Amino acid sequence: MNTMFVFSTVYTLALLFVSTKAEPNSKSCIEVRAAYSSKGFNVNDVPNKGVHGAPLKVCPQGYSCCTLEMEEKLSQQSHSDLKAPISQLNSNLQSTFKQRHSQFDQFFRELLDNAEHSLNDMFVRTYGLMYVHNAELFKHFFQELKRYYVSGSGAVNLDSMLSNFWEDLLERMFRLVNVQYEFSDAYMECVSRHTEQLKPFGDVPRKLRLQLTRAFVAARTFTRGLALIPEVVNKVSTVNASPSCVRAAMKMLYCPYCKGQVALKPCQNYCLNVMRGCLANQADLDTEWNNFLDAMLSLAERLEGPFNFESVMDPIDVKISEAIMNMQENSMQVSQKVFQGCGQPKPGNGFRSHRSVKETGFTGRFRPYSPDARPTTAAGTSLDRLTTDVKKRLKHAKKFWSTLPETVCAGERITSRDDCWNGTAKSRYESVVMGNGLANQVSNPDVEVDITKPDVVIRSQISVLKEMTSWLKAAHSGNDISIDQDEDGSGGQESGSGCDSPSCEADRDIYFSIPPTPINPRVVKVVHQETTGGDRIAHGSMALALCGLTLALLAPHWR
Numbered sequence: 288m289n290t291m292f293v294f295s296t297v298y299t300l301a302l303l304f305v306s307t308k309a310e311p312n313s314k315s316c317i318e319v320r321a322a323y324s325s326k327g328f329n330v331n332d333v334p335n336k337g338v339h340g341a342p343l344k345v346c347p348q349g350y351s352c353c354t355l356e357m358e359e360k361l362s363q364q365s366h367s368d369l370k371a372p373i374s375q376l377n378s379n380l381q382s383t384f385k386q387r388h389s390q391f392d393q394f395f396r397e398l399l400d401n402a403e404h405s406l407n408d409m410f411v412r413t414y415g416l417m418y419v420h421n422a423e424l425f426k427h428f429f430q431e432l433k434r435y436y437v438s439g440s441g442a443v444n445l446d447s448m449l450s451n452f453w454e455d456l457l458e459r460m461f462r463l464v465n466v467q468y469e470f471s472d473a474y475m476e477c478v479s480r481h482t483e484q485l486k487p488f489g490d491v492p493r494k495l496r497l498q499l500t501r502a503f504v505a506a507r508t509f510t511r512g513l514a515l516i517p518e519v520v521n522k523v524s525t526v527n528a529s530p531s532c533v534r535a536a537m538k539m540l541y542c543p544y545c546k547g548q549v550a551l552k553p554c555q556n557y558c559l560n561v562m563r564g565c566l567a568n569q570a571d572l573d574t575e576w577n578n579f580l581d582a583m584l585s586l587a588e589r590l591e592g593p594f595n596f597e598s599v600m601d602p603i604d605v606k607i608s609e610a611i612m613n614m615q616e617n618s619m620q621v622s623q624k625v626f627q628g629c630g631q632p633k634p635g636n637g638f639r640s641h642r643s644v645k646e647t648g649f650t651g652r653f654r655p656y657s658p659d660a661r662p663t664t665a666a667g668t669s670l671d672r673l674t675t676d677v678k679k680r681l682k683h684a685k686k687f688w689s690t691l692p693e694t695v696c697a698g699e700r701i702t703s704r705d706d707c708w709n710g711t712a713k714s715r716y717e718s719v720v721m722g723n724g725l726a727n728q729v730s731n732p733d734v735e736v737d738i739t740k741p742d743v744v745i746r747s748q749i750s751v752l753k754e755m756t757s758w759l760k761a762a763h764s765g766n767d768i769s770i771d772q773d774e775d776g777s778g779g780q781e782s783g784s785g786c787d788s789p790s791c792e793a794d795r796d797i798y799f800s801i802p803p804t805p806i807n808p809r810v811v812k813v814v815h816q817e818t819t820g821g822d823r824i825a826h827g828s829m830a831l832a833l834c835g836l837t838l839a840l841l842a843p844h845w846r
Contacts, residue, residue: 316352320610322549323357324833332357333487337547344540345534347711353545353746362533362543369528369565372695377524379516380684387677388513395436395506398600400754403429406604413608421459428452433501436507441765453492453610454479460487460611463623464618468632477629487621488610492498495606501765505586505594508762512583513677515755516684517578519748523569523688528742531735532565539733554707554716555696557733562692563721564734568742573689575752580681582759587674587681589763597670626816657834689723 316337324330333352343358353361406425410418418425428448435443458475470478528536539561543551553561563570590596614621626632642697701707709716710733718732728736761768 316547318549319352319544319547322544323361326361328357328360328364332360342817343545345537346545351545352547358537358541358545361535361544364822365536365540366528366533368540369532372700373566373691374524376687376691376694377520380687381520382518382609383680384513384607384684387680388510388517390673391506391510391513391677395510395596396433398597399433399436402600402603405601406607409604409608417463423454424455432503435503439507445767446496446502448462449492449496449499450482452489454482456611457482457485457487457614460614461617461622464615465622465632467635469635474629474632478625481628482623485621487614487617489613489617491610491613492604495603495610497765500767501589501594502596502599504762504765504767506596508758508767509583509586509590512586512755512759513577515579515751519572519751522744522748523572526568526742528565529579529736530613532561535561535564535734539708542710543713546713548708548713550558551708551713552700552702554705554709555701555703556718557707557709557719558696558701559692559714559720560718560731560733562695562733563723564736566688566691566730567723567725567728567736567738568745570689571725571741572724572745572749572752573686575749576688576757577685579752579756579759580685582756582763583680585682586759587678591671591674594765597671603788692723778792 288699316334320333320335322331323333332353332354337350337352338354340348341348341353343353344349344355345362346353374659403426406429407422410422410425431443431448435445435448458479461475461478462470510554539553539558543549706713707716721727721731725736725738725741728734729738758768
């Protein structure tokens with residue numbers, strides 16, 4: 288009898304012990320219901336108490352607050368949750384470089400517009416009606432520069448355009464300084480053919496060609512590089528997570544719900560293995576991405592130094608005017624050489640020697656703008672400020688793709704403690720963390736990755752980055768690679784200054800700095816033989832008076 292009583296007591300205690308252990312588990316589904324409904328799902332999907340033997344496909348079997356229907360819905364949610372932080376990072380990167388591209392593009396376009404307006408204002412003030420009647424030559428010059436900036440060598444051959452400009456200018460000025468003669472079209476073609484040998488404008492055309500070519504190639508290539516960054520990010524963003532990645536994300540993010548532990552966060556190394564498996568293809572972008580960014584940074588250095596677009600366009604009016612003055616000063620020698628090479632021209636009929644200065648509109652004054660008087664470009668900024676800012680952004684963007692797992696697996700999304708979710712239980716994560724890239728995922732314990740099938744979109748963007756890097760490197764040497772491919776599919780032709788790094792640094796004679804504000808009106812001229820590039824001498828007032836008188840006398844015959 289006593290034995291039966293003891294056995295009955297022990298059995299009762301055992302039942303009580305089991306019931307007290309099961310009770311907390313049964314109540315834990317209340318937290319799951321609240322968390323599940325906060326995701327926008329129907330709270331009635333969640334059982335009131337934990338169930339055994341639910342046919343789950345992803346989460347561990349056994350006691351669970353999940354049903355198969357819940358697991359499917361949470362799998363879809365995990366896909367969104369996985370994509371959200373990556374999309375935000377991608378969006379931030381796109382926004383950053385869209386803004387920088389817009390700033391640089393606007394800046395370069397405004398520099399071109401301001402240079403054209405500056406030249407027009409200076410030449411109207413300096414040459415009066417003579418310029419007004421021939422303004423279309425200079426308008427076309429700037430139109431072609433703008434077309435080249437937008438479309439490159441496929442639309443405008445810069446060398447040919449500049450040669451045509453100087454030939455056309457020579458033809459007009461040659462007629463002006465020799466108004467007593469009559470010239471046929473054939474005769475003027477002969478003059479144009481000998482422009483390079485005659486050097487009527489001094490060394491200005493050569494220097495301007497070098498500087499324009501290098502600066503324009505660098506500016507437009509750099510701008511295209513900035514535009515490419517958001518394009519690549521956008522294309523890569525279209526790559527969908529694989530089914531195995533979605534399963535791994537579900538297991539990492541929501542299987543703790545099924546255990547009734549909604550606040551349990553994944554272990555950091557566990558998260559890294561999941562994300563490196565999911566982002567294996569994206570990580571393979573990193574090598575070419577970093578090469579591209581390095582090439583952008585190198586070209587940015589050029590923009591700050593020898594290929595500075597701002598230092599070329601700002602004083603271009605002064606340079607062209609210097610060329611005109613060179614032609615005026617050497618007009619007799621140039622004319623004699625032409626007469627010897629092309630033959631003696633016929634005297635013209637009805638030549639009148641002069642008109643009044645008032646009638647021509649020429650004042651005899653030449654006043655180059657000082658730096659303070661020049662228009663402000665692009666919201667008051669400068670190329671140096673823009674370049675300094677964008678270099679910081681480019682450096683920060685390096686290793687963007689390979690560090691995405693670390694960026695995602697940080698902060699409140701994970702825990703670095705040992706009491707974390709390791710994929711099966713609340714415990715330490717023991718597996719080795721995989722490296723970045725597709726090839727390193729062959730033994731990933733948490734995501735099944737087929738390393739034999741690289742993503743097609745990713746591979747195409749790697750090719751795009753390689754091609755852009757080659758353009759940037761060519762621009763770094765002053766060369767422009769045409770976008771158009773040859774018929775055999777090979778790359779385009781290179782053109783430009785053919786500048787190698789050492790020679791670019793050494794070739795200081797191509798610099799045309801803006802002259803300081805003169806106390807007296809003067810003409811600024813580059814000294815080519817006794818001084819280095821950038822040194823200048825001022826013409827005396829007598830030279831100015833002679834130039835002014837010559838132009839005033841000959842102005843009527845320009846029209």
